[in-house]
Amino acid sequence: MHAWPASEVPALPGKGRDLRIHDTATDGLVTLDPGPVARIYVCGITPYDATHMGHAATYNAFDLVQRVWLDTKRQVHYVQNVTDVDDPLLERANRDGHDWTELAERETALFREDMIALRMLPPRHYIGAVEAIPGIVPLVERLRDAGAAYELEGDVYFSVESDPHFGEVSRLDAEAMRLLSAERGGDPERPGKKNPLDPMLWMAAREGEPSWDGGSLGRGRPGWHIECVAIALDHLGMGFDVQGGGSDLAFPHHEMGASHAQALTGEHPFAKAYVHAGMVALDGAKMSKSKGNLVFVSKLRRDGVDPAAIRLALLSHHYRADWEWTDAVLQEAVERVGRWRAAVSRPDGPSADALVEEIRAALADDLDAPSALAAVDRWAALQQAEGGTDEGAPGLVSRAVDALLGVAL
Template identity: 50%
Template sequence: MRAWSQPLIPSIPGRSDAPRLHDTATDAIVEAKPSDVARLYVCGITPYDATHLGHAATYLAFDTLQRVWLDGGYRVHYAQNVTDVDDPLLERATATGVDWRVLAAEQTDLFRADMEALGIIPPNDFVAVTDVIDDISAAVLKLRQSALAYRVATPDALPTPDGPGADLYFDIRAAERQAPWTLGEESNLDEDTMLALFAERGGDPDRAGKRDKLDPLLWRAAREGEPAWESPVGAGRPGWHIECSVIALAELGTDFTVQGGGSDLIFPHHDMSAGHAAALSGHPLAKVYSHTGMVAYQGEKMSKSLGNLVLVSRLRAGGSDPRAIRLALLAQHYRTDWEWTAGQLDDAEARLAAWTLAFGPIAVPAAVAAGIAQESATAVVDRMRAALVNDLDTRGALAAVDAAVSAGVDDPALIAGAVHALLGVQL
């Protein structure tokens, strides 16, 4: 599947250290140091209501991580999925009278345009779920043959040549006995909290016939009027969690460097994806599990269900500079929850103007000629790097540049290059 264009990332003197990130599983800051290639998987969008600022904040956080790795001399292999068949997408398509495939294609195109405008580094592997149905169904078959998946009677499923259709579920307790994985080892949640979140986030704890209330769906048997594919486990389509497990393993292998996503994915999605992957491969999915905070608007978490979305495309259409949108998001620490206001964009536009005046190609010679340079540009870049290596402290990096605006620097072009390379903002 086509991603979007790669932004220019200039090379600047010096080098970053390996980044240190908060790891959700251990609740500690750990070094995300690859042995060779930094391998990153970030869960992609379900393509409707794209791209809101919650999406943008997440992909910008992991774009920043990639920039630190690249500045440290590491190669990066980045994979991302697109959940282009799923219940919420189908429900939106039905509600709006649009074919689900058309809706998914249109919204994915919009997402690509927003990511490119924001200067986000594209994934090396941008994988639509509908393109890997055969791989996913083969993985489900493997789990069933290993006695880690089981059938649940499904009265509304279409019949198969072998008899009644049935949904397939992952057997958590059997997987815990066989795989190097335990439910909750990433989220660190108690069972009552898991049950509550499972019900809120697409799970079905009360479904009759399940062995454990938290067992997740692996394969949804074909129903009348729903998209379905023929497969070795019967006609149907994938459950949510198994798709990311299969794509991540196929593109990145096991024990990859970082799995990322929003904090609303910690449970059940990332816990279950890690379990599926461990059951399939016999290895942990990733070394570090990193999550971004939630973005609120008008007093509530920005969400599709509430409809309180601020869309990047609408901000752009209203004349907002994508660089200012990027700076507004970078002004928040990636793993804190925060609320968007129009004033934050105003502040970012003012910051962009000040940086451009101080370090941009036209204003630089006049500033230097006036003799206002007082600060070492190299020292400023060192402070930027130190901030970003420290759990992606973009606020600290922005503060370092703000201080350089006030003090003046001996090499404005170096600051402009660092802002471009490390923060993704071309002045």
């Protein structure tokens, strides 16, 4: 599976700062110190509807992570998956009378278009669950053979008790985990499981559903969590720098994935930091496909909304905050991009050297994009009120906003 073309990231004078970011597993800020190549895995979409503002906010957050790292003169090895076979996708295809593969391909293509429009930097490896199956099967077999997994009526389950570090990512108690498992794709009430929280690794073939050769596992398809583990281990290895996604992935997805990997390798941790973006609401409820209360990037683009304004609307909220999408949020972003473009269109202006450092400092401090935007606002207001004599300032501001915030002026 291919990703999308990368927009050019302008080079800036000087060097950026190391990123300090909130780690869910420790519930505190950690300073990331990757080697020359920073490694990040961000969980991708299940392509039965793409791309709503909740998706966009999440991928915007991890795009900022990449940009901060690039500004420190590191390379970035970014991996993202596509869950192109799963129950929600199959259910949507059946509901609408579509072939599930065609639905997945169409929505993935639309997602790529949205990512291009929003200037999200692409992953180096963009891997679908289906194409990862040959690498998933041996991992499930290894877990089973090591006693970390067991069979139940043809299905294979992971035993959470096989990982002594289980629970360290989300830091939830057993009852909270059980409730979330039931809400987020688990089956804690299924009889015969060793532990209600045990997640499925391999689902035996069901009539009328797609299945693949699973070797000694029999025909079937992979569970959700092992998909990302197989892809991450293959392309990044253990102990990569950041595991990212929305806050609703901390449990069960990231918790289970970490335990799968740790049981497979005997190493800990799976990722050095677990970073989670907040949820975006609409009309008082979390924006989600199941509720249908969605604002789509593609619909806004068709309505003529500037993608730069969409991105600024996302950046105006801290990535960890839960917030609500409104017409006022978008209108404020439209006005902001207009002010910024007017400011950088002049032949000279106030010196921007300090501004670049302000943006760098804000982003290095747990991706504080709202403070970075406020700094650019102040420069633009000074430009409007007093102007300046630095002929290179408008160009430097334009390049910095592009390189660090992903907004093309």
